[in-house]
Amino acid sequence: MLKALGEPTRLSVFDMLMEGVQCNCEIAQRLGLSPSLISHHLGVLRQVGLIQSEHDSDDPRWIYYSIDRQALVQLDQEMRHLLDASRIQPRLPSCGPRATATVRG
């Protein structure tokens, strides 16, 4: 998921989906990019499970994309752990002049 969001255009697409935008055409229009390119990025986001797609019941040509809330919560929790500043503990180097003798390899 991080890898998917690491691509600038894809991050914008994801952010627009968070704001409630749903169809390929609006994303392509607002970003000034081709529908095929947006389709590609939406596919990547869907493949990693960040978003879902749903066809219109009346006219299946339209596909509505939306954020996968479960994946969102999971990623949010993992990011909070990853970036938790309290995890950083004071620690002497295991090598170099300041290494504790017993740990030295």
Added chain:
Amino acid sequence: MLKALGEPTRLSVFDMLMEGVQCNCEIAQRLGLSPSLISHHLGVLRQVGLIQSEHDSDDPRWIYYSIDRQALVQLDQEMRHLLDASRIQPRLPSCGPRATATVRG
């Protein structure tokens, strides 16, 4: 920063730094990768501002890497905003059969 952390090996390096590991040699050894590769990834992390480097005052050959706490807090805040589930608002498609007539392009 997201792009930098999107690379699996680099994410591991970053995570080890969060756990207090500091020198190239220990990271390379624990990950079973060459020092030159670790050096490359550390360089990328440093370039985007996620980590800092400091030479040992006694023996400058040793370089100690550490997390940039300011960047950590900034990224944490931005990620919390990006992944904030409460941002997702109900919204009708701007195009397609369900679009509101006035918004239709």
Added chain:
DNA sequence: CATATAATTCAACACATGTTGAAATACTCG
């Protein structure tokens, strides 16, 4: 001064991937 060490830098390669434009798919509408 020669050797060993920690880390970086460099050239080179293989592979992944973002982007483009055309074609295909599936559907609505007249």
Added chain:
DNA sequence: CGAGTATTTCAACATGTGTTGAATTATATG
């Protein structure tokens, strides 16, 4: 059935980038 539409799929390309191994830098040590 033909024209138009929303989207995807496909082939092709250019570029970015992770990885490797050798060379380089800078320092300590004897």
